[in-house]
Amino acid sequence: MATSLARPVMRSPALRMASRRLESTAASSKAAEAARGTASKAQQGLSRVTSAAGPAIAGAARGVGNALGKIGGRTGRLVALVERQTPFVVYYSKVGAEVAKLVFQGQKMSPPSLATFQNTYQTLWRSLRRGTLFPSPQNMLQQARSLSTAQLAAAGVVAAECLGFFTVGEMLGRFKIVGYRGQTAPHH
Numbered sequence: 001m002a003t004s005l006a007r008p009v010m011r012s013p014a015l016r017m018a019s020r021r022l023e024s025t026a027a028s029s030k031a032a033e034a035a036r037g038t039a040s041k042a043q044q045g046l047s048r049v050t051s052a053a054g055p056a057i058a059g060a061a062r063g064v065g066n067a068l069g070k071i072g073g074r075t076g077r078l079v080a081l082v083e084r085q086t087p088f089v090v091y092y093s094k095v096g097a098e099v100a101k102l103v104f105q106g107q108k109m110s111p112p113s114l115a116t117f118q119n120t121y122q123t124l125w126r127s128l129r130r131g132t133l134f135p136s137p138q139n140m141l142q143q144a145r146s147l148s149t150a151q152l153a154a155a156g157v158v159a160a161e162c163l164g165f166f167t168v169g170e171m172l173g174r175f176k177i178v179g180y181r182g183q184t185a186p187h188h
């Protein structure tokens with residue numbers, strides 16, 4: 001009796017649809033595996049190309065550098081100077097960018113909005129075109145006379161800080177507290 005009931009169930013359209021779905025799922029998984037294999041091979045090929053191109057590009061850059069190094073005269077000296085200074089410029093620009101990022105994060109600063117930026121530079125451009133970028137000497141004198149004592153004190157403190165930082169920088173730069181290193185021979 002169990003076999004007589006199983007035959008109509010096996011022949012039912014619902015069971016046939018389910019078996020087709022399983023077949024299509026198996027086919028799509030095979031296609032996905034094939035696609036993954038192809039992508040893997042493409043990635044390997046790309047990595048081989050980039051690893052081969054890296055030395056080629058570096059060799060071309062060296063060739064250009066060697067050709068520029070053979071140039072004599074002022075141009076050759078200029079090229080040599082630029083080649084010597086490039087690593088320092090790159091290093092210190094990266095250091096400066098990192099310090100600026102730390103300052104921005106520490107002070108919770110954010111760049112100005114686009115509207116503020118546009119407004120500021122439109123005003124600057126208008127004053128430049130009109131010739132009113134720098135005030136007249138009479139206006140500057142009037143503004144200096146109208147400064148309060150608190151503003152003058154704040155300006156004095158800022159000037160003292162700038163002078164102090166400059167002096168400390170000079171001391172560190174010369175490795176001496178007083179005087180410059182110079183020649184002892186008299187000048188004519």
